[in-house]
Amino acid sequence: MHWADAEEKDLPNEPLIATGVAPSGPIHLGGLKELLTGEAISRSSNGKLILIVDSIDPLRKLYPFLDEGFEKYIGMPLSEIPCPCGEEDSYSEHFLKPFLRSLDRLGVEVNVKFAHEMYDEGEYEEATRTVLESKDVVKDIIEGKTGRDLPEDWFPYNPLCSECGKIDGTKAIGFEDPYVEYVCECGHEGRAHIGKKEGKLPWRCDWAARWWILGIECEPFGKDHAASGGSWDTGKEIIKKVFESEPPHPVVYEWIHLKGEGPMSSSKGVAVTVEDMIKMVGPEAVRFLIMKNKPNTHIEFDTGLGILDLMDEYDKYEEIYFEEKSGDKARTYELSQVEGPPDEKPQRIPYRHLVNLVQIYDDYEQIWEVAKNTGQIEEDNKEDYERFEERAANVEFWLENFAPDMVKFSLKEELPEIGLDEEERSFLSKYLENLQDCRWKSEELHRLVHQCAEEVEVGKGKAFRSFYKILLGEKKGPRLGRFLSQLDKDFVMERIRDAL
Numbered sequence: 001m002h003w004a005d006a007e008e009k010d011l012p013n014e015p016l017i018a019t020g021v022a023p024s025g026p027i028h029l030g031g032l033k034e035l036l037t038g039e040a041i042s043r044s045s046n047g048k049l050i051l052i053v054d055s056i057d058p059l060r061k062l063y064p065f066l067d068e069g070f071e072k073y074i075g076m077p078l079s080e081i082p083c084p085c086g087e088e089d090s091y092s093e094h095f096l097k098p099f100l101r102s103l104d105r106l107g108v109e110v111n112v113k114f115a116h117e118m119y120d121e122g123e124y125e126e127a128t129r130t131v132l133e134s135k136d137v138v139k140d141i142i143e144g145k146t147g148r149d150l151p152e153d154w155f156p157y158n159p160l161c162s163e164c165g166k167i168d169g170t171k172a173i174g175f176e177d178p179y180v181e182y183v184c185e186c187g188h189e190g191r192a193h194i195g196k197k198e199g200k201l202p203w204r205c206d207w208a209a210r211w212w213i214l215g216i217e218c219e220p221f222g223k224d225h226a227a228s229g230g231s232w233d234t235g236k237e238i239i240k241k242v243f244e245s246e247p248p249h250p251v252v253y254e255w256i257h258l259k260g261e262g263p264m265s266s267s268k269g270v271a272v273t274v275e276d277m278i279k280m281v282g283p284e285a286v287r288f289l290i291m292k293n294k295p296n297t298h299i300e301f302d303t304g305l306g307i308l309d310l311m312d313e314y315d316k317y318e319e320i321y322f323e324e325k326s327g328d329k330a331r332t333y334e335l336s337q338v339e340g341p342p343d344e345k346p347q348r349i350p351y352r353h354l355v356n357l358v359q360i361y362d363d364y365e366q367i368w369e370v371a372k373n374t375g376q377i378e379e380d381n382k383e384d385y386e387r388f389e390e391r392a393a394n395v396e397f398w399l400e401n402f403a404p405d406m407v408k409f410s411l412k413e414e415l416p417e418i419g420l421d422e423e424e425r426s427f428l429s430k431y432l433e434n435l436q437d438c439r440w441k442s443e444e445l446h447r448l449v450h451q452c453a454e455e456v457e458v459g460k461g462k463a464f465r466s467f468y469k470i471l472l473g474e475k476k477g478p479r480l481g482r483f484l485s486q487l488d489k490d491f492v493m494e495r496i497r498d499a500l
């Protein structure tokens with residue numbers, strides 16, 4: 001059974017599923033995992049998905065992607081800081097908007113709620129009052145679960161200073177409903193209304209409060225929250241003892257690591273944004289990456305050659321879906337679709353092959369012709385052409401931004417000025433002789449290299465190299481059999497004749 005369907009068994013009908021995001025920087029693939037995990041479960045269970053944006057959280061430091069002018073905003077809520085590019089209303093919108101556009105392309109239907117608006121509109125008021133009135137119970141829970149001592153005069157509330165605008169430098173000193181009195185590092189003394197955007201609950205209380213306020217029944221969250229003594233441990237006690245309610249069904253997920261670099265993190269510059277990922281492989285394959293792995297599996301994501309394997313695997317699952325229509329792999333494919341699976345099995349040109357083709361040909365129609373001539377595309381139709389066009393654009397984006405140099409080449413329109421020695425000449429002329437009767441298929445073209453090299457007693461390496469020299473002006477290049485098969489036969493024969 002697919003993991004999303006297995007989770008569904010533990011849920012009520014049409015559950016309300018929460019996810020969260022911190023818009024403190026570009027939102028990467030790691031952040032998307034939470035959304036797509038929740039969305040898969042909501043598709044399985046006919047649930048509703050909510051995204052809560054932690055927009056009232058403070059800016060914690062000057063991240064590498066910010067200019068020094070942002071130093072002064074550290075400690076202020078993200079919703080109250082200006083947009084880094086000036087186009088959006090706030091800092092949090094600046095980073096959230098591209099993510100929401102990506103979610104739209106991924107077919108994720110989600111109800112977005114901003115924490116700063118929830119506070120401002122009084123949605124948190126009753127919960128905040130309840131927490132403040134039970135502060136000793138809350139304190140016991142946190143101390144008991146974390147083994148950490150909180151100060152005697154601790155208040156579960158972080159006021160927003162009305163003078164300096166910071167939320168991380170204040171200290172609550174008293175509660176007189178509906179006001180929390182505070183002092184701030186800046187010297188200001190004031191009071192914050194708990195039904196307004198004048199402060200917030202500390203994270204561990206905030207999380208439990210939103211479960212209760214919204215009636216959350218399921219929530220995926222990263223493994224850091226699930227650690228012993230972590231916010232899940234305290235949150236479920238707080239909702240039971242303070243709100244006399246039940247915690248949501250938890251789904252703990254593992255981080256996505258960037259190959260060789262550790263967990264994705266925007267603040268450390270170790271991340272691929274969701275936008276880039278969609279441009280690289282298309283929305284279905286982005287979904288596929290998350291759907292094919294159980295949430296608690298460690299994903300080591302490789303933006304280099306790993307992309308080719310990912311895309312091969314996607315095509316394989318597509319085939320399985322159309323052959324079997326059932327089983328985990330078919331289900332994975334189904335959940336990877338933005339708008340439900342196509343009616344007929346798409347005819348695909350493998351991503352791996354397109355990596356060569358887009359570097360050989362100037363326009364997509366030529367590539368389409370080659371694919372028809374080589375039998376990769378059996379029947380011309382508009383839908384498949386559009387799928388091909390989209391994939392070819394993905395390949396071009398990948399080549400430009402992420403692909404390793406070893407897959408890049410440039411086919412020379414004229415014979416490059418590279419002299420051939422006697423051995424290379426004798427090999428190429430033998431090859432030309434045999435080419436007339438050889439089928440224009442990658443395996444046969446490849447085998448013919450070996451055969452001719454043996455016949456004229458030229459080393460294999462040298463034989464392959466002679467082709468790269470006359471076609472690319474290089475000593476190395478893409479896998480030769482496939483590469484030749486993607487070129488026009490007359491062009492190749494003409495080039496060999498020129499070289500000889």
Ligand SMILES: [Zn+2]
Pocket residue numbers: 161162163164165166169184185186187188
């Ligand atoms: Zn202040």
